[in-house]
Amino acid sequence: MTETIKIAGAGISGLTAAINLAKNGYDVTVYEKDKSFTRDNICAVRNYDLTEDALEEFGKFGVELRPQSKVNKVIKFSPTQSIEEHSKKTIFYIFERGPNKNSIENQLYRQAKDLDVKISMGEPVNEKDVDIVATGGRRMDIFAYGHIYSELDTSKDTAYIIYDNLYAPKGYIYILTANGRTVIVSVSFDRKKFRYLPVNFSIFLRKNNVIRDLVGREEPVNKISGFGNYDIVKNAKEEGRYHVGERGFFMDASKGFGIRYAVITGHLASESIAKNLDYNKLWKRVLKEELDRNFKRRILLNRFANKDYDLMLKKIGGRVDIEAYIKETRKLKKHIDLFFPLYAWKWKLGKKISI
Template identity: 30%
Template sequence: MPMLNSNKDNIITVVGAGPAGLSAAITLARAGKKVIVHEAQKEVGHRFKRDFQGLENWTTDRDVLEILNELGIKTQFRYKPCRFVSSYDAWRNYYPVTNDKPLFYLVERGPNAGSLDSAMLEQAIGMGIDVKFNSRIRHFKGTGILAAGPKAADAIAVGYHFETDMADGCWVICDNRLAPKGYAYLLIWEGRGTVKTCMFSGFKQEQIYVKRTVEAFEKLLGLRMINPVSHGGVGNFYLPARAYGGRRPIAGEQAGFQDSLWGFGMRHAMLSGILAARSLLDDSDYDKLWSDAIGWQIKTSIVNRAFFNLLGNRGYRWFLNHQSKKTDTREFLRKTYDKSFLKQLMLPLARLYVKTARVDKSCNHIDCECVWCRHGEHETG
């Protein structure tokens, strides 16, 4: 396991200033450690461009914001509690998704004031953490954590950011004709919006599916986009054999930690960053920490993804209809991620069916100094 005194200055290096990397850095700084964060881009949250995303709030009974604050991550970013989602199946049947407690928190991503990324950066800098931008490193010596973001595309979310005079709301359409093996969504918050198709296949035809998605929301809701700007992002879903690069823990999407069903990854990213830092502080087994905390959720999400891939639009219709009859949607969603004997039996087959764009990139070279090791083919992180 990594030891803290592995370099002469006792400085811990974190690669990546996303939620995983900054959560790790903040956790280390709270323990009195000196931390340097290297970020390849010129600013925090550079690739998100004010994208709206959801911070998932159903996999635990306790509220995610309460948990993050307890873990030392200040929730001083802007957020909108989402207790109601209007959902539709491929035949445009309507299913309300509602709950007394927030199902997720809508947050803004990017370098702008009030975003999740800028709030975490402000906390880190306020704690004396040295964050270096435009700092793309290939190798480094000493103790560190790798959190450089996704390295392959298992899903893409493509569409537009825009201004609008529409009322706030969250809408989802589960239809393979709009989003192959995924879903299309529309998020409106205080005069701004995001409309996207979240696709798990058919990437080369992305513009066709974006066009269909926009047309569907125009017909269904009268979507009005002012000054639309195209935007896209990728997600990587993966269950690693071990989340280490040499002696260094790998956190967030660089490790592949994501929800394979719906793609809600920020919570996994932040928690894995915190656990990576704790593994250094306690000289403990990071693989055991993340496996105990989020491993079962990742595994069941792979089984869930395989199930919906097989059943297609009819499977989504069954799911939406089934949840609409429940009085507690958060509890229903939580149960879909519960580990069970049946899901444990199905996991090996599900992993064969739900192909990842990655192969196992974990590095077993104890003294490896690479940010991203592909069995000897070293790439910039």
């Protein structure tokens, strides 16, 4: 008799788990509370510091994903400085999210349906009744707000990142273009200022010279928002249920990336079930070092003022290869490692560490 696996959440991690389990002969049902994929956005998957190309890595973890565009140049701004990073290697792969035909969710949906995975859209389920929980973040540690425009006058192979604590507290603003659309999104890691982000974003559009010239009189076709969470993860399996993606706090704490971790943990949960392996040991072997490193960077970045962003870009300077930028940021490692125990202790005072 074929074993049945139930999954809560038809996002990236849930569908990745479903695809891999179906390939291993399981009867899989995915329950999604929303009737359609509503999370409209354009997002980046980092590729610049990986030892293996991100798309090849996705294939290794059981899914085939096709990006809408590739970024080979990043222009970064702080209040007084700017730099241009370039690379022969793809720096970011750009994907659409949400309802569009070729969004990540719809690509995975089609792959799952081809494997006879049952996907019940618009049907919520009690998490206690499933095997894998892939229902997204539990709390708001990161908040993003922005606009989608018909394609603005930007290059598809270029991403723009703006550091300014006035408009993106402890975070950044990014601009990406794909499939005839451009997004401008402010990402904040300062929980005390989340409520002001939409208002400050509107001010930013009017006052920032780069953005004002870019947007002109264009009106957004959509306004978007979202949140994420991160933590010092210790346990991602609770009462026999596997927590994957953001539900397990698997997110890049330094920059807010989550797509890659969603794919990896979805695959690892399926591998744990299919091969009767310890899920916590699996994800710790594959991800723990990277997650801890990103968390340490976030602790440091939370202390950055605008003058620190100015200094960082000034030290990197002008037009550089992305490898030079990575080398420069790694010089911060000794400082982070020295003070991390103190910063982590302060973080733990107000956070629940394990899930």
